[in-house]
Amino acid sequence: MKTHRLPPEFYLRTDVVLVARELLGKILITEINGIRTSGRITETEAYRAPDDRACHAFGNLRTARTEVMFQEGGRAYIYLCYGIHHLFNVVTAPQETAHAVLIRAIEPIEGEDVMYERRGLPKKISGKILTRLTTGPGSVSKALGIHTGLNGISLLSGDSPVWIADEGRAYLPEDIQSGPRIGIDYSGECAAWPWRFWVKNTPFVKK
DNA sequence: CAAACGATCGGCT
DNA sequence: GCCGATCGTTTGC
Known part of the structure; x- marks a missing residue:
């Protein structure tokens, strides 16, 4: 699986909305303390400075927190939300x-x-996996052992505990849906931009 | 220094 | 559906 690690060029593109769509179907993997967990990405959202008010770096606001987002694509931006949830983002561009x-x-x-x-x-107890296990950004991080202590780490270097792999299987356009992002009602017109992407016909997307 | 505010979740009604 | 938890980041005084 490590041999199929996404290359730098995947992250370095400037169209973050396109990258968000293409991340659907890719495999997010962690190997923490020798324990490996992974899953197929089924839901994403794009955030884009400087014009996107919902992005923490809106207006190219540069602070200690947003600094990672200004770095070269291919790193993790992980921050704490509501004092509880460690949200995992892929830095691009x-x-x-x-x-x-x-x-x-x-x-x-x-x-x-x-x-x-x-x-x-x-x-x-039954064969079915509880969908709640890995739906919602806070749940994804918790299930994979991702936390803010890993903020800024590379997804590219061979010894990184977090990376994304390409299994070679992409979803067809008709299997993908898009719509407004969640929980950003404060962000004016940007709130309506259809920058959330998810896979149709999978239970592993939050309703 | 104080205070408001989240890119959420889960329990309870 | 509603609501409280919980704390780092940011901004304003």
Whole structure:
């Protein structure tokens, strides 16, 4: 799987909305303390400075927190939301261009049992995976062991505990839906931009 | 230094 | 559906 790690060029493109769409179907993997967990990305959102009011770096606002977003594409921007949730974003575009993609949901592939433990959920009894395990950005991070301590790490270097792989399977355009992003009602006209993408016909997307 | 505010979640009604 | 939890970041006084 590491051999199919997404190359720098994938992240360096300037069209973050396109990258958000293309991240659907890619595999998000963590290997923390030798424990591997992974899942197929099923829901994303694009955030784009300077014109997107919902982006933390709106107006190219540069602070200690947003600094990572200004770095070269291919790193993780992880921040704390509501004092509880560690939200995982993929930094894209060349240095000085603050774009990022929030990963909102995945479909578990490896390490399901560890995910249940990390989430504090009772282990499944039937064959079906509880969709709540990895739907919603806070849940994704918790299930994969991602936290703000990993903010800024590279997704490209061979020894990174977090990376994204391409299995070679892309979703067809007709299998993808788009709509307004979640929880950004404060951001004026930007709130209506259809920069949220999700896979049709999968239970692993939050309603 | 104080205070307001989230790119949310889960429990309870 | 509604609501409280919980704390780092940011901004304003």
